[in-house]
Amino acid sequence: MISIAIEKETGEQTLLEVPVDMGLNLMEVLKAYEYDILATCGGMALCATCHIEVLEGSEKIPPVSDAELDILDTMPATSERSRLACQLRPDEGMDGLVIRLGTFDEN
Amino acid sequence: MITTDICIIGAGPVGLFAVFEAGLLKMRCHLVDALPEVGGQLTEIYPKKPIYDIPGAPGILAEDLIRNLLVQIEDFRPTYSLGERVEAIQKQPDNSMIVRTNEDTQIHCQVVVLAAGLGSFEPRKPAVSNLEYFEGKGVNYMVKSPELFRAQKVVLAGGGDSALDWAIYLSEIAERVTLIHRNETFRGAPDSAAKVMELAHSGKIDLFLQTQVKGLGGNGRLNSVEVVDQNKKHFQIPADSFIPLFGLSPKLGPIANWGLGIDKSAVLVNTLDYSTTEARIYAIGDINTYPGKLKLILCGFHEAAIMMQSAFKFVYPEQKLSFKYTTVNGINTF
Numbered sequence: 119m120i121s122i123a124i125e126k127e128t129g130e131q132t133l134l135e136v137p138v139d140m141g142l143n144l145m146e147v148l149k150a151y152e153y154d155i156l157a158t159c160g161g162m163a164l165c166a167t168c169h170i171e172v173l174e175g176s177e178k179i180p181p182v183s184d185a186e187l188d189i190l191d192t193m194p195a196t197s198e199r200s201r202l203a204c205q206l207r208p209d210e211g212m213d214g215l216v217i218r219l220g221t222f223d224e225n
Numbered sequence: 226m227i228t229t230d231i232c233i234i235g236a237g238p239v240g241l242f243a244v245f246e247a248g249l250l251k252m253r254c255h256l257v258d259a260l261p262e263v264g265g266q267l268t269e270i271y272p273k274k275p276i277y278d279i280p281g282a283p284g285i286l287a288e289d290l291i292r293n294l295l296v297q298i299e300d301f302r303p304t305y306s307l308g309e310r311v312e313a314i315q316k317q318p319d320n321s322m323i324v325r326t327n328e329d330t331q332i333h334c335q336v337v338v339l340a341a342g343l344g345s346f347e348p349r350k351p352a353v354s355n356l357e358y359f360e361g362k363g364v365n366y367m368v369k370s371p372e373l374f375r376a377q378k379v380v381l382a383g384g385g386d387s388a389l390d391w392a393i394y395l396s397e398i399a400e401r402v403t404l405i406h407r408n409e410t411f412r413g414a415p416d417s418a419a420k421v422m423e424l425a426h427s428g429k430i431d432l433f434l435q436t437q438v439k440g441l442g443g444n445g446r447l448n449s450v451e452v453v454d455q456n457k458k459h460f461q462i463p464a465d466s467f468i469p470l471f472g473l474s475p476k477l478g479p480i481a482n483w484g485l486g487i488d489k490s491a492v493l494v495n496t497l498d499y500s501t502t503e504a505r506i507y508a509i510g511d512i513n514t515y516p517g518k519l520k521l522i523l524c525g526f527h528e529a530a531i532m533m534q535s536a537f538k539f540v541y542p543e544q545k546l547s548f549k550y551t552t553v554n555g556i557n558t559f
Binding site: 156158159162164165166167187188191192193194195196 | 266475
């Protein structure tokens with residue numbers, strides 16, 4: 119079990135306990151915590167509805183893949199810290215990561 | 226006015242297969258979809274991905290599954306309104322219904338089936354001030370008929386294939402084409418990217434990289450687009466049209482306002498027959514929810530079969546439904 123912090127626009131942080139032995143990716147973890155994420159494509163890096171920004175700990179995660187860059191590139195607003203949660207698989211090394219939920223389409 | 230037995234909202238795999246199950250019971254179907262092509266997510270998002278859990282079709286590509294479904298339902302001659310979004314359902318005094326689309330198409334039917342997946346695919350809108358104000362006054366999210374842009378000053382924004390393709394295409398028609406892209410390079414098809422670079426180099430289009438659109442200007446009608454470059458320098462580009470092309474994202478849309486029971490953007494159904502809280506309106510596939518729901522195409526197929534048996538009584542109130550196997554009776558087409 120590791121901790122990942124979700125930071126709101128206001129700077130307020132919520133700590134999530136994240137299991138690393140259940141084969142879940144970060145999008146699935148966020149959905150399990152009932153964050154409102156569409157995840158239309160189910161985790162294929164095709165829809166960009168699980169866009170997040172990694173605020174702290176970018177050195178703890180694997181570099182962005184080509185497939186991920188392709189889809190991020192089609193979005194109206196992203197930053198250098200943008201990632202797709204479905205492409206990140208939490209492991210022991212990601213303890214202490216701080217993320218902000220990205221520009222999800224408001225439904 | 227289109228007249229049919231069953232109006233299916235959503236032409237994805239489950240909506241298409243529902244035509245087959247309805248057809249077996251001699252019920253005719255009309256399908257409506259917000260996308261210009263059938264197939265839903267399978268066509269729009271992952272046409273080249275293999276799907277491994279379709280019974281009897283191991284590892285089938287999403288686009289092939291859709292193609293096969295079209296063959297399977299061909300004999301039942303479904304009709305379509307594509308590229309239109311359903312806005313409202315009006316109950317009639319005789320309990321039949323009229324479905325209305327955003328293009329004012331009207332479909333008279335006995336039964337409505339929601340097979341709308343996660344909702345209708347709507348264009349992703351960039352954060353640009355005045356964007357919605359100028360919709361229909363110079364802002365378009367897709368190029369329906371390119372001729373409308375003849376001799377116009379067109380500003381496109383985006384870095385994907387559709388932005389590249391339309392920049393190339395419209396450069397032949399429009400007075401001036403400007404392409405705005407946030408990044409330094411394009412990740413779209415390399416051939417198209419090379420062509421755009423070549424057009425920019427020869428002065429046929431104006432290309433601004435590492436630049437973003439910030440605002441729109443005009444007096445009642447769009448006449449300029451305000452952009453900001455990587456050095457935070459703002460400038461105005463004269464424009465008759467602004468076309469942001471940032472892909473599509475599903476939205477539940479008007480379905481949320483039809484008085485149906487809804488839980489977390491999904492429509493509550495009774496698993497006896499996948500009926501909603503409104504008589505004669507059913508919901509199948511990813512759009513519905515019930516205890517134990519699995520969002521799988523194969524579950525949607527099952528729901529379609531059960532649901533059509535229930536709908537029969539509304540289409541043929543005088544007749545008794547008798548269940549028949551296709552192996553015994555074949556398919557009695559219209």
